[in-house]
Amino acid sequence: MEINSLTLDELKNYMVSIGERAFRGEQIFSYFHRNKKIKIEDLNLLPEKLRNYLETNVKVNELEIYKKFTSQIDNTKKYLFLLEDMNIIESVAMEYNHGLTACISTQVGCKMGCAFCASTKEGLIRNLTPAEMINQIYMMEEDLGKNISNIVLMGSGEPLDNYESVMKFLNIIHSEKGHNISLRNITLSTCGVVPKIYDLAKEDIPITLSISLHSPFDEDRKKIMPIAKKYSMEELIKACRDYSETTNRRITFEYTLIQNINDRDEDISELKRILKGLKCHINLIPLNPIKEFRKDRSNRDNIERVKKELNKANINVTIRREMGGDISASCGQLRRAVTEDINNKRV
Structure with a gap:
């Protein structure tokens, strides 16, 4: 059992199940998630007998910073x-005027x-545990000496394909007995796993749902997104x-602009049609080319044109600010380059 993947209630119940009082679970939870500590042997609030029992019977997940790059x-x-199994994942810390935003991974690879x-080119290797998601946050905070105020589940992996672990991650990171990050400061990005969107709506949590759309037409979307x-x-x-009606939350649509593929007049018109009356926001993203996808990004004038036309339909639109362009900060690019280098050296 991975003890730092347990929610507060699960930890309390576990303590009771081994003959301890429930408040011990709260002590352990705060040690991991408020104090961001990792070593059970240093948890001096616990009796020595309980520390020894936990060291023998449970696992504590740890990550190691393999490499760090600064733009x-x-x-x-x-x-x-x-x-711990020698797989590599990636995270990004981005500084904005409103604070420090972390983009974290939810899977090793992706099957979508x-x-x-770039994240999906090797397929899905495995899901991350809640602790592996959480520790990305804690280790970046420790390294930077700053608190992260906003979290984006938009790194490697499809969060709704690792649903249970992601829900536990949200429970843990939001707990007032732990890190206490507001759910309103968390964005979950999905390529569109429809049944799980309905499930997420029933959770009744005020996170921001972000949909990777990238085309309003089924046939065009199928060419670039197999989920379609x-x-x-x-x-x-x-x-x-x-989702919007159930939660009363605005949805964000991520839209990567690819020249002559999804930036045409007909694309804009169809976007207006399908999104009419929906409480939403569109985030226009200039394409980050990768070697497996030899297409051109829309030029700046065309990006501005798309924004202007959507604004005319009273759709809120922003153009994503590109971050870390000199360190391959986009999803999966750097990890893929490093793992390819490692594999080549093993041959």
Whole structure:
């Protein structure tokens, strides 16, 4: 059992199950998640007998910073973390006027197969545990000497494909007995796993849901996002409307602009049609080219044109500020380059 993956209630119940009082679970929880400590032998609030029992019977997950890269452009930090099974994941820390934002991974690799995403090129290796997600936050905070105020589940992996662990992560990171980050400061990004969007709506938590859309047309979306072969645009937008109505939250649509593929007049018109009346925001993203996807990004004038046309339909639009361009800060790029280098050296 991975003890720092347990929620507060689970830890209390575990303590009771081994003949201890429930408050010991709260002490352990705060040690991990408020104090951000990792060694049970140093948890002096616990009796020696209980410390010895835990050291023998439970596991504490730890990460190691494998490499760190700092952008000379905007001070973005990119971390590669080494997991206990020698897999590598990545996280990014980005500085904004409103505070420090962390983009973290939820899986090792990804099975969703989006054409322009480097994270998915090796497929899904495995899910991350709640502790492996949480420790990305704690280790970046320790390294930077700053608290992270905003979290984005937009690194490697599809969060809704690792649903239970992600829900536990949110429970733990938000707990007032632990790190106490507001759920309103957390964004979950999905490529559109429709059944899980309905499940997420029922959780009744005020996170921001972000949908990777990238085309309003089924046939065009299928070419770049295999998930579209399983769930149609009609099904996806219906789920989004249900989510927005159930939670009273605005949905963000991520839209990577690819020249002459999804930035045409017909794309803009269809976006206006399908999103009419939906409480939403569109985040326009200039394409980050990867070697497996040889397409061009829309030029700046065209990006501004798309923004202007969507604004005319009273759709809120921003153009994403590019961060860490000199350190391959986009999803999966750096990890893939490093793992390829490691594998080449092993051959």
